[in-house]
């Protein structure tokens with residue numbers, strides 16, 4: 395197992411579009427394990443492969459307080475969505491920044507699990523937010539794309555400054 | 563996705579900056595809102611927590627002292643404030659208890675002090691099992707000793723009402739811009755949008771909202787239809803009683819609440835000079851006038867140094883001195899004041915007020931009126947200040963003021979929080995012998 399490096403906005407590699415996984419094999423299972431470890435280490439609740447510079451449609455999540463209830467989505471697709479909610483989102487690729495984003499209140503998805511089996515999932519509330527947030531990453535999108543130009547510029551500048559002067 | 567933003571941890575950080583580090587609430591909250599863009603719901607929760615902990619700090623701190631086996635070390639002060647945030651919710655809000663505890667405990671993580679979860683959890687749970695007994699004067703506890711003492715000495719009959727009111731959430735008061743429409747018209751607009759709002763019985767331009775709302779939610783706020791201003795501050799315009807065509811000086815004008823009220827009432831019929839010593843606050847004053855589409859002559863100067871700025875020939879018909887003061891009449895609106903103000907500040911402010919009174923008096927025309935006011939309820943800044951001024955100025959006569967909402971004192975009128983449903987303001991009017 396290994397902790398992977400998480401790309402930080404505005405890294406252009408966050409813009410790459412992930413390809414579907416052709417076969418769920420040991421390589422993919424290894425990637426899933428590494429991504430989970432990386433997510434737990436960063437104290438996140440969701441991570442997309444794009445964020446660790448692997449451009450395959452793989453997502454890991456864990457919304458539990460106890461951090462022992464991982465959810466893995468491979469090649470996820472939204473088949474239904476409904477309603478609207480607003481939530482203060484944050485992202486492991488955009489450290490220490492939060493902003494409200496409007497998304498569907500509930501989604502129904504299909505995906506593959508690490509054994510390569512297909513399953514359905516009906517999600518609402520935070521789980522639905524997190525799924526939509528991570529699926530955006532696979533399309534090369536980040537949550538600040540939904541904000542005003544002004545806010546996007548502010549975040550970009552702040553993070554560029556941080557990268558130049560780390561641990562200041 | 564990053565873990566959930568923890569509002570309690572943010573509130574702990576903010577209150578620590580305000581109470582321990584002496585930063586003003588009006589600076590801390592906006593800069594926090596700039597760093598993290600919060601949804602409207604989290605924003606109002608954060609605001610509620612920060613205001614509440616500032617108001618009840620004395621009480622909450624005493625509770626924490628009893629709940630903790632040993633005080634939290636200085637380098638972990640944020641945790642101490644996190645505990646106060648938790649206690650505030652349990653004691654003063656009707657948040658569901660388990661949610662309040664769980665969210666507060668997980669705030670430790672956001673503060674990078676996950677090791678403290680057990681400690682915070684233990685304290686909050688032990689509070690729920692058996693809240694520690696505090697001394698009978700718990701309300702007073704939330705005022706620093708010197709303030710409680712000064713208020714009790716000044717207002718023995720009203721003391722309890724005042725300190726209690728200082729710890730309550732004040733109503734949100736509006737002032738309608740008469741140039742853009744009548745109060746009734748604006749009330750109608752508010753009712754249409756389901757605000758519960760009443761005409762203010764004590765101010766003819768005033769409206770009281772039952773529940774606070776962000777100004778951006780108010781109809782036509784950006785266009786200048788209304789401003790936020792406490793009822794007690796709205797009395798200034800009537801008590802100055804300027805007449806059309808007169809020359810008026812607003813000597814301490816920024817951020818322009820009362821300047822704007824004067825102009826709204828008198829259209830373009832006043833020649834108004836609006837001064838303020840602070841350049842930054844002059845900008846706020848100008849912004850106020852711009853929003854309300856009003857025009858005044860804004861000057862950045864020390865009003866008392868009358869050589870340093872220009873006056874009309876012959877002086878002014880009316881001068882208003884909204885003097886810098888301790889703000890002890892507005893503790894309910896500015897819960898950080900009690901943590902920052904000291905007894906020594908008061909002496910200093912009394913001297914500044916005296917300097918303004920003395921310096922500006924020569925600029926008043928014979929027969930003209932000077933209105934002196936503060937948002938303090940300390941006699942030294944108010945009644946005694948005017949008493950001393952009269953003793954040294956033979957050509958100054960006290961003009962009797964009265965208002966249904968105020969106590970009449972020997973040298974002016976005074977509103978008191980908790981006694982009159984408004985902030986504590988003092989007004990005194992002096993007329994110059996002709």
Ligand SMILES: C[S@@+](CC[C@H](N)C(=O)[O-])C[C@H]1O[C@@H](n2cnc3c(N)ncnc32)[C@H](O)[C@@H]1O
Pocket residue numbers: 813814815816817818819820821837838839840843863864865866884885886887914918
């Ligand atoms: C109570 S506030 C005025 C509030 C204002 N009248 C309103 O209604 O919005 C007092 C103001 O006096 C200003 N000030 C203090 N000393 C001054 C001086 N010597 N000359 C002019 N302004 C002064 C402060 O900068 C502050 O803005």
Ligand SMILES: [Zn+2]
Pocket residue numbers: 484485486487527528531563564
């Ligand atoms: Zn993300």
